[in-house]
Amino acid sequence: MALRMLLLALPALCLAVEPADVSFEMGDTKKSFGVKPGSSFKVKIADFTSTGFHWYLNQLVPGVTMLQNRTGGGEDEPPFVLCEMSTSSSFKSGDISWLHVKPWEMADPQAERGYATLHLKASAGDD
Numbered sequence: 001m002a003l004r005m006l007l008l009a010l011p012a013l014c015l016a017v018e019p020a021d022v023s024f025e026m027g028d029t030k031k032s033f034g035v036k037p038g039s040s041f042k043v044k045i046a047d048f049t050s051t052g053f054h055w056y057l058n059q060l061v062p063g064v065t066m067l068q069n070r071t072g073g074g075e076d077e078p079p080f081v082l083c084e085m086s087t088s089s090s091f092k093s094g095d096i097s098w099l100h101v102k103p104w105e106m107a108d109p110q111a112e113r114g115y116a117t118l119h120l121k122a123s124a125g126d127d
Helices: 002-014
Strands: 022-024 030-035 040-046 054-059 064-072 080-087 093-101 114-122
Touching (some): 022 030
Parallel strands (some): 022 040
Antiparallel strands (some): 040 080, 054 093, 093 114
C-alpha cells in the first residue's frame, strides 16, 4: 500500500515550479519589489514564444547587474524567462524594464509591443 501511494505521488514530486522573488504573469505590466542592497533576486516573466513575441531587457538601472537569464517551464509550469540579478551595496532605487516584441518588428515604431516594468527600492531586509 505504501509503495502504491509513493508511486501515485511521484509525478507531483518530480514537477517543480521555479521559485522567483517577482513574477510577471501574462498581462502583468508593473510590479514593485524591495531588495536589500548587495543581494541578489530573481524575476520570472511568462514567455509564450509561440505567439511570435520575445522578451528583451530594455532598461537596467545603475546599481543592478544581470547575473544570468535563462528560459524554463513548458512542462511543469508555463514557459518563462528567469533573470537573476544583483544589486550593489549602494543601491537606492530605480526601474528595470523588459520589452515584449516580435524580433522582426523590433525596428518598426508602429509594431505592437508591451513592457514589463519592475520598480526596485532598497529595503533594510526581505520584503
